[in-house]
Amino acid sequence: MNVVVCVKQIPDPAEPGKLEADNTLDRSGKLILDESDSYGVEMGLQLADASGGGEVTLVSMAPNNETSGLRTALAMGAAKAILVSDDALSGAGALDTAKVLAKAIERAEADLVLTATESTDGYTGTIPEQVAALLGQPSVTFAKHVEVADGTVKVQRQTELGYDEVEAPLPAVVSVTAGVVEPRYPSFKGIMAAKSKPVDQLTLADLGIDPTTVGSAGAGQEIVAVDEAPAREAGEIVEDDGEGYAKIVAFLENLKVI
């Protein structure tokens, strides 16, 4: 079984985020693999292994032909990657991104497409469903357990009250929650091997997408302003001297909640 895993390369979320002059996220620095995507990569590797053959192909869209995050996922064991990079994609909305990913995924002929539930930076959370709609495939989002057998995918899907057991015919798109599996650490051998694994670098023209229909030209949305959120007033911060708990009790008493 061949699995495509959509991965995003993002600015390190541990660093303070910066905005460009046009108020889009500054992605010019080094990008890393979104940790949320490491779960999909691991799940894809496990499912491909369990099926007795097949491989994992990564699909990513990023500026400046960035591959450092892809190398991390290749080092985990993915066989190859498709990377779409095009200046016209600056300012792309979720639907634009989904259109690009869907076109790239079509090239990989996958039985199953895995994604995270949302990226850490943009966190729109609609792309898995949009990709599925564009591919004309079923989709199951928020999977916390995934099994594949006899041409169907069985998923435990997170709900408000617990989880649903959901079944869909393959090919299908499944978004997985963080923690669905324990992502492996790349081995030294894996890291070395990743350096020579193929990364197919494509532009919008290669995918047959008109650049005026995506990115800031075609996103159908425009940032009007970015404002500072009202800050919370500074609170009282105290060192615990063994009586810190009493401060908390007094605080709660004052609020009349105890």
Added chain:
Amino acid sequence: MALNRIWVLAEAADGKVAPITLEMLTKARELGDTVEAVYGGGDADAIAETLGAHGATKVYATGDLGGSLPGEPVASAIAQQAADGNAPDLIMIGTTYDGRDVAGRLSVALDKPVLTNNVEIAVDGDAVVVTTPVFGGTKLVRTRFTAGAPYIALFRPKSFTAEPSGGGAAEVATIEVTQPGTAKVLNRHVEEATGPKLDEANIVVSGGRGLGEAGKYEMIEQLAKALKAAPGASRAIVDAGWVPYSYQVGQTGKVVKPTVYIAAGISGATQHLVGMKGSKNIIAINKDPEAPIFSVADLGIVGDVHKVLPKLLEALQSR
């Protein structure tokens, strides 16, 4: 008026309308002349009264979805209405498991952008502008739809306060599903939960990586019990498998706005802050004085949760 007619995607479980639906209906009344609901399910009659009481004059219902996940069928029914010239100007959808699915499918079917994670919406002249928190809620981005109606927007729970309008029951109309779903629900599992629900509790006590190990989460549960609070968690310990995903507070998990939020051993990653910084009062306990959680705390205790929590619990239990 830029918005004559607004649809709110209604969600309900066991005949009870989801709070987010009522919050959006309340906001919709401010924005549009006609407010209507659209619902994927066969029990629209059971919720028509509540929807009407919050301002929906009509509810367009698909009928029973036959066990399908709602994304495909509900989006197809809305898209068919649009194709028939019955489209609203704005479709408001909750940032929920099913809401995101419907919004994603619908945006493809209509070839329109969907703007997500909004906490506010306003009409400014001819422009419809939504507000979205970024960078852990430290900045607010305002974005205008330029693609023309229908606008599709997803809202985070608790962005608006639900208030009844005094309206009578919504009229139920049927809309046709043109694309039955291909993903089917075989079984539903309800996880037993005691105490108040995380997103409805007056007090929330959350634990994070600073607890050190899975077994120590019991301190959070005991403290929650003593305070009649809901236990919550940071993403780090949910990912680590210490507690179920349903405990998660943050960008990916639940948005909470309790009277008191207690963060124990949570550093305050932006991921977490965006889900809890709307709390009225925040108490943080963390051994790192530089932890970002202290920047939003009303009371911060710089100390070891393993020392502070047992004493706090004892003090509360002895009252």
